[in-house]
Amino acid sequence: MLPLAPMLVPLVTALLAAALPRHARLRRGASLAGAVALLVCAAALFVRVSRGGAISVAVGDWPLPYAIEFVADGLAAALVLTAALLGVCAVVHALATGPASEERAGLHPLLHALLAAVMAVFLAGDLFNLYVWFELMLIATLGLLVLGAEQRHAEAALKYFAVSMLGTLLMLAAVGLIYGATGHLNLAALGAAALAPQVAAALPAPVTLLLLALLLKAGVFPLFLWLPASYHALPVTALALIGGLLTKVALYVVLRLLGGVFVNVPGLLVEALGWLAVITMISGVLGAAYHWDMRRILAFHIVSQIGYLLLGVALASPAGTAGTAFFLIHNVLVKAQLFLVCGLMWMAAGHHDLRRIGGLYAARPLLALLFLIGAFSLVGVPPSSGFWGKLLLVREAFAQDRLAWGGAALGVGLLTLYSMSKIWLEGFWKPHPETRPQRSFAHAALSPVAYLAALALTLPILALGLYPEPAMRHLELATQALWSAGGQR
Amino acid sequence: MGLMLAITISIIVAVGVLLLLSGELFRLVIGLAVLGTAVNLVVFMTARPGSLTPPVIEPGFTTLPAGAVNALPQALVLTAIVIGFALLCFSLVLAAWLAQRQRRADVDGLRATEPAPTDAVKPAILED
Numbered sequence: 328m329l330p331l332a333p334m335l336v337p338l339v340t341a342l343l344a345a346a347l348p349r350h351a352r353l354r355r356g357a358s359l360a361g362a363v364a365l366l367v368c369a370a371a372l373f374v375r376v377s378r379g380g381a382i383s384v385a386v387g388d389w390p391l392p393y394a395i396e397f398v399a400d401g402l403a404a405a406l407v408l409t410a411a412l413l414g415v416c417a418v419v420h421a422l423a424t425g426p427a428s429e430e431r432a433g434l435h436p437l438l439h440a441l442l443a444a445v446m447a448v449f450l451a452g453d454l455f456n457l458y459v460w461f462e463l464m465l466i467a468t469l470g471l472l473v474l475g476a477e478q479r480h481a482e483a484a485l486k487y488f489a490v491s492m493l494g495t496l497l498m499l500a501a502v503g504l505i506y507g508a509t510g511h512l513n514l515a516a517l518g519a520a521a522l523a524p525q526v527a528a529a530l531p532a533p534v535t536l537l538l539l540a541l542l543l544k545a546g547v548f549p550l551f552l553w554l555p556a557s558y559h560a561l562p563v564t565a566l567a568l569i570g571g572l573l574t575k576v577a578l579y580v581v582l583r584l585l586g587g588v589f590v591n592v593p594g595l596l597v598e599a600l601g602w603l604a605v606i607t608m609i610s611g612v613l614g615a616a617y618h619w620d621m622r623r624i625l626a627f628h629i630v631s632q633i634g635y636l637l638l639g640v641a642l643a644s645p646a647g648t649a650g651t652a653f654f655l656i657h658n659v660l661v662k663a664q665l666f667l668v669c670g671l672m673w674m675a676a677g678h679h680d681l682r683r684i685g686g687l688y689a690a691r692p693l694l695a696l697l698f699l700i701g702a703f704s705l706v707g708v709p710p711s712s713g714f715w716g717k718l719l720l721v722r723e724a725f726a727q728d729r730l731a732w733g734g735a736a737l738g739v740g741l742l743t744l745y746s747m748s749k750i751w752l753e754g755f756w757k758p759h760p761e762t763r764p765q766r767s768f769a770h771a772a773l774s775p776v777a778y779l780a781a782l783a784l785t786l787p788i789l790a791l792g793l794y795p796e797p798a799m800r801h802l803e804l805a806t807q808a809l810w811s812a813g814g815q816r
Numbered sequence: 817m818g819l820m821l822a823i824t825i826s827i828i829v830a831v832g833v834l835l836l837l838s839g840e841l842f843r844l845v846i847g848l849a850v851l852g853t854a855v856n857l858v859v860f861m862t863a864r865p866g867s868l869t870p871p872v873i874e875p876g877f878t879t880l881p882a883g884a885v886n887a888l889p890q891a892l893v894l895t896a897i898v899i900g901f902a903l904l905c906f907s908l909v910l911a912a913w914l915a916q917r918q919r920r921a922d923v924d925g926l927r928a929t930e931p932a933p934t935d936a937v938k939p940a941i942l943e944d
Contacts, residue, residue, distance in 0.1 A: 455892055462899045469906065479928040479944065481914050485841070486926065488907050492848050493836075499896055500855045503889065507862030556930055559942065620942055680941045 329375060330384045330399040332368040333407050333446040336361060337414070341439035351430070355422055358435040362411075362418040365442065369404075369411035376404040377801060381808070383452060392516040396452035401805025402652055403449045405798075406579060409656050410449070412787065413571055413663050414442045420667055420780035421564040424674065424773075429562050432474045441467035441568060448576050454502050454512045457580060461498065461544065464573060465491050471565040472557065483560035490553035494543035501537035508533060518588040518812070527591060534589050535596060541584075544577035547637060548607040551630045555614065558629075559622035559679070563670030566622065571663030574629055575655055578636045582655075585640055586648050587809040601641030605735040608634030612742040619681045621669045621754070624746055625662070628705065631739060632658050638732055639720050645803075645810045646726075650719030652802040657704065657712040657791055664784040665701040668694065671781060672754055674773055681753035688755040691773075695755050697781050702747040704788050707740050712791035715799070817866045821857060828854040841911040841921045845904070852900040856893045863889040 340361025347354040376382060376399050385394035399407070421434060444463035451457050465488075472484035506512055508529040509520040520526055543550040558570060585592060611631030615624045636658070639651030669679075675691050676684035688695045700711075707713035717736060724733035791798055832854060835847025863886040871880055871887040915921040931940040 455895075459895065459899070462903075466899075466903070466906075469903075473910070477944075478914070478917050481910055481917070482926045483929045485907070485910050485914060486929070488903070488910065489844055489848065492903060492907075493851075496848070496851050496855045500858045503855070503859030503862045503892070506859075506889070506892075507864075560929055618939055620939070623939075679944075682938075682941065 328384065329368070329372050330382055330397045330450055331386075333365060333372060333411065334397075334443050334450065336365045336368055337439040337443035337446065340365075341436040341443065344439060345433065345436035348431070351427075354430075354435060358418050358439065359422060361439055362415045362442075365446075366408075366411040366415050369408045369446075372399055373404045373408045376401055392511060392513045394513075395456060396513055396515075397447075397450045398452040398514075399450055400808060401801060402583070402809060405652070405656060405801060405805065406449045406659075407446055409659050410442065410445050410572055413568060413659065413784070414438070416663065416667065416780040416783050417564050417568045419783070420567065420670070420777060421562075423776035423780065424670070425562065425564055429474050432476070433470065434474060434562065434564065437467050437470040437474075438565065438568060441471070441565075441572075445572050445576055448580065452514050454505065454514065454517065456512075458495070458498050458502050461577075462495060464576070465495060468565075468569055468573065471562065471569065472560055474562055474565075475560065480560045483557035486553055487557040490550075491544065494540045497536055497543070498540035501533050501540060504533035505530070505537065514583075514588050515812075518590070521589055521591070530589065531593055531596070534584075534592060537584070538581060538596070538600075541577045541581050542603070542637075544574070545581065545633050545637070546574045546607075546630050547603055547633060548610050548630075551607065551611070551633075554630060555618075555623050555626040558626045559620065563666065563673070566670070567663040567666040570625065570629055570666045571659050574633055575636065575659055578633060578640070579655060581637070582640050582648060582651055583809070585643065586806065587812050597641050597643050600637055601729065601732055604634045604637035604641055605732055606634075607631070607637060608735060608739040609742075612739050612746070615746040616742060616749075619753075620679050621672065621681065621750060622666075622679055624750065625665055625669060628743065628746070629662060631743065632662070632705075634739070635717070635720060635736060638724065638736060641732075642720070642723050642727060642729070644723060644727070645807055647720070647723045648806040648810065649799070649803045650716065650723055652806055653719055653795070653799055654716035656798065656802075657716045657788070660784055660788050660791070661701055661704045661713065664697070664781060664788060665705065667781040667784065668698045668701055671773065671777060672698070674777075676754070676759070681750060683760060684754055685757040686755075686759035693778060697778075697785055698751070698755065700785050700788060702751065704792060706744045706747055708744075710792050712788050712795070714792065715795045719799075818861065818864070821861050821865070825854050825857045825861070828857070839923050841915055841923060842908075844923065845907045845911050848907070849900065849904045852896070852904075856896055856900075859889050859893050859896065861889075863887075 343357045344354050381400035383396055383398040385391055385396050387394055444460045447460040469484050473480050509517055509526055511517045511520050546554045608631050611627050615627035618624050636651055639647050671694055673679050676687055678684050704711040704713040707717040721733045721736050832847045832851035835843045867883050867885050869881050869884045871884045918925050933940045
């Protein structure tokens with residue numbers, strides 16, 4: 328039952344929060360309690376899995392390859408815990424800062440529905456289930472996109488819808504074709520069936536189609552333009568959750584499928600993924616260098632960081648997968664933290680565009696410190712969590728003689744430093760461009776609780792940077808289990 | 817049966833892609849729905865249709881009769897249809913709302929989130 332809890336708790340919370348449209352206090356209480364309960368469940372699951380190994384639940388009392396299976400292994404449990412922490416921080420941030428209009432329009436139910444879908448993708452052991460939960464993620468995101476109910480929100484939602492729907496359709500077609508070729512939907516059974524020679528011969532095309540759909544959802548070059556075109560219409564809270572999690576969820580599925588299920592995909596495909604990763608890294612960071620709107624800079628950095636993750640997938644080795652898993656957790660935390668900090672900067676200075684703000688270092692030193700920690704981690708300055716993530720990936724790339732891939736990863740780090748220092752110089756260092764800022768600094772009602780959410784994300788980032796050993800060990804064990812499960816079949 | 821379905825699917829896909837690329841809001845949304853139908857047929861086809869034996873275990877037996885239809889893809893298609901229909905309704909409302917707001921229904925009019933830059937080297941400032 329424990330593996331189902333991280334998905335059931337947010338679903339129940341979403342229903343509760345949706346059922347209380349008139350009772351603001353009750354709704355907020357339910358939302359916070361649900362988020363905390365989710366964190367407790369996730370922590371319990373994590374402890375259980377790291378002590379006793381993977382647990383699986385077959386829903387509906389059917390024998391296993393036919394039942395709907397949910398599997399919590401080391402990798403899934405670690406990501407569930409990370410996402411649950413993000414959920415609590417997002418809800419706390421929403422309670423402290425969110426405008427009442429967004430909340431009345433259904434912010435809390437949608438946040439929890441999104442969390443439920445994300446958790447379910449992490450835990451799903453079944454290909455069709457993955458598709459269904461991706462749809463729920465899409466629906467919740469669309470709801471969050473149109474919360475503001477202005478023209479730009481509807482536009483962003485339509486763009487997001489069109490591209491994501493195309494991805495979802497490709498995914499459904501691929502799931503159908505894979506089922507047609509193997510007769511299975513369960514991931515473990517699929518992995519076993521894929522080893523038979525005549526089945527393996529039929530698989531490359533549908534698997535590539537599935538990868539295409541997932542890479543579209545992950546925002547890999549050249550399919551990433553929907554991301555910076557739509558994300559900035561989201562409310563800050565949702566932006567932290569979506570920017571932190573969604574694209575990475577798709578990449579997690581890629582990691583899982585290539586690492587433990589379709590282990591003998593053609594080498595050409597893996598090679599192509601590596602080069603795509605390099606182009607994604609570079610195009611993302613160049614987009615970020617061009618932009619001046621903080622949300623857009625960070626959105627392009629999502630794309631760039633997805634490149635690193637895909638690089639780790641393309642290295643296709645246990646060490647590469649372990650590095651990717653570490654980078655995944657680091658990146659989820661850092662991205663969400665930076666989006667929350669960027670939301671606080673907006674509240675304190677009055678604008679998202681760096682040309683319209685400034686002077687935040689003098690006005691909000693704590694905010695500057697939080698931003699610095701997040702930015703250094705994103706860039707990968709030692710000893711930050713990003714440094715260890717990049718170290719693992721680049722070391723493995725060089726060990727495999729992929730000099731171009733490793734070199735690109737290092738060069739992109741430098742360009743990341745450029746756009747982070749742009750935010751620092753323009754947002755924090757230079758004086759505010761208006762002599763008598765109207766909205767800025769008058770927005771002084773930044774409650775300590777608003778800082779609390781960003782701080783709660785900063786602490787694990789610091790911990791991952793200063794003492795990465797336990798997390799690395801856990802993920803190494805988890806990915807070794809994944810790889811040996813794939814290799815045994 | 818299989819060949820006929822395959823030809824049908826390819827025609828539907830062609831129509832869907834044509835609608836998608838027309839650059840008009842409503843055609844885009846309908847195009848996605850049409851593509852969805854084609855994909856549903858693909859999933860339906862994985863059951864290898866053609867058999868007329870229903871997947872029902874006759875009284876006195878414990879297994880399906882030989883050559884029974886595989887019912888699982890139909891269940892999958894049913895799920896996909898329900899989700900796709902909900903999303904179609906949502907996106908139609910979205911497109912109608914947008915078309916009403918900006919008095920034009922082509923995708924080139926969608927510039928509120930991405931205004932054209934006025935400066936030669938810097939992007940436009942988003943006011944919100």
